[in-house]
Amino acid sequence: MNTTTYSLSERYEVAFNQIHDALKKQVKSRSDKFTSLVHAGRHHRVISTYQDELFQYAKLRNALVHEKTELGYYIAEPHTEVVERIEKIARVLTSPNYALTIATKDIIFFQMEESIEDVINGIRTYNYSQYPVYHDGFCVGLLTAKGIVKWLAERMMGSIVDLSHVKIKDVFQNEKEYPLAFASKSSTIFDVEELFEFYHQKKLDLEAIIITENGRKDEVPLGIVTAWDLIEIDYTAD
Template identity: 55%
Template sequence: MVRQDYHLSERFEVAFNQIHDSLRSIIKIKDDRFKVLLNIGARKHKMIGKFYNELTQYAKLRNSLVHDKRELGYYIAEPHIDVVERIEKISSVFNKPNYALSIATRNVVTLDCEDSMLDVIQEIRKHGYSQYPIYQNKHCVGLLKTVDIVSWMSKNVINTMVDLTDIKVRDIISDVKEHPIEYVPKSIDIFSVEDLYENKHKDKVKLEAVIITGNGKNNEKPLGLVTAWDLIEIDYTAD
C-alpha cells in the first residue's frame, strides 16, 4: 500500500527508479543509461517493447522533475495522479517474477524410442500437441513433430496404405532431420529464454523448443516446454 503523504513526484521517481533497476538486470550491459537500456530491451524483449512508448515519455518527465530540482524534497511540478498510478502499475509488472514456467506448456507428453507408433497416434489424438520430447534410457534424445510423422508416412505409402504395425518411434526419428532443442533450469526467466532464441537465430539455428527441467539436464523430468510461439503469445498487461 502506498503512503498517501508521499508527494506524487516522489512516488513517480521511486517507480521510475525501480523500472530502471529492472532494465539493468535484464539487459546486462555496461551502459546503464535508461534510454539505452530501453531501446535495446524493446528490440529483444516483448515486455519492454509493450511499454516502450509510455516509458519514453516517462523518461522525459523524470528528467524534467529531477534536473530542475532546486532543493531537497522540492520538485518543480507534480505529475498527475493517473500518470503516477500508471507507472507504479508498470513497475509492478517489471518487478514480479517472470519465470519461463509461467508461459510454458506444463503437461509435457513424452514418448519413448520403443513406443509403438500405433500408440503414439492415440496420444496425438488425445492431446493434440504438435511436438513431443523423445526419451531413451531416461535421457531426452530429441523431438518428434507431427509433421515428421506425416513426412515419414508419405515416403512409406504402399498402394495408398501405410502399415504402422511394427513401426516404433525410433524408426521415425532415425529417418527425419534433428530438431534443435535446449534444456534450461526451472529458475530461468522469460528474458533469458528470449535471449536463447535470439542467439540461436543469430547462429542461423532454428531452435524448436526449450525444455525446462529442475536443473536444466536432459535426464530430468520435463516440467515445461516453451516454443517461439509461446514467446509471441505472452500477454503482458498493467491494466
C-alpha cells in the same frame, strides 16, 4: 510502499529507479543509460509492449529530477494516473512471471523403443504437434507430427502403411534436427526470451525450450515453451 506518505513525484522517481535497476539486470547492453537499455531490450515482449511509455517516462523523469533547485523539491507533480501506471510497469519488470506460467504443462513424451502407434494415438488424443523423445534417460530431441507425416508419405504403398512393428527410433532417425534448449523451473519469461534471442543471434530458429527441475536433459519435462507462447503474452491489460 505507503502511498499516503510520499508525494507523487517521489513515488514516480522510486518506480522509475526500480524499472532502471530491473532493466540493468535483465538487458544486455553496452550502456546502462535508461533509454539505451529500453532500446536494447526491445526483443523482450514486455519491454517492447511498454517501450513508447518508457521513453516518455525517461523524459519526464529528467525534467523532474534535473530541474530540482533544492533537496526534495520538484518543479511539478505528475498526474496520479501516470504515477500509478509507472508503478504497475515497475511491478511487472521487477517481478517477472516464471516461464512455467506460459508453458504447456501437460507434456506427453516418449521413449525411443516405444511404438510409433503410441505417438499417433497421442496426436489423436492431445492434438500436440511435437513430442520430446528420451533415450537412456536423456531427452534427445523432438518428434513432430510433420516429421511423422513425411515418414509415412515416403513409405506408403497404396493407401496402407503397416505400423505394427515400427518403433519411434525408426522414424526419429529421419526426423529433422530441431534446435532445442532447456531451462530450470526457476527461469523467468525474461530468461527464456534471452534463450530465444541467443539462438536467433546464431541464426538458428529455436524450436522450443523444455522446462525441467534444474534445466537438465535427464530430468522429467515440466513444461514446454515455444516462440508462439511468448508472442501471445498480453501485458497490455491492467
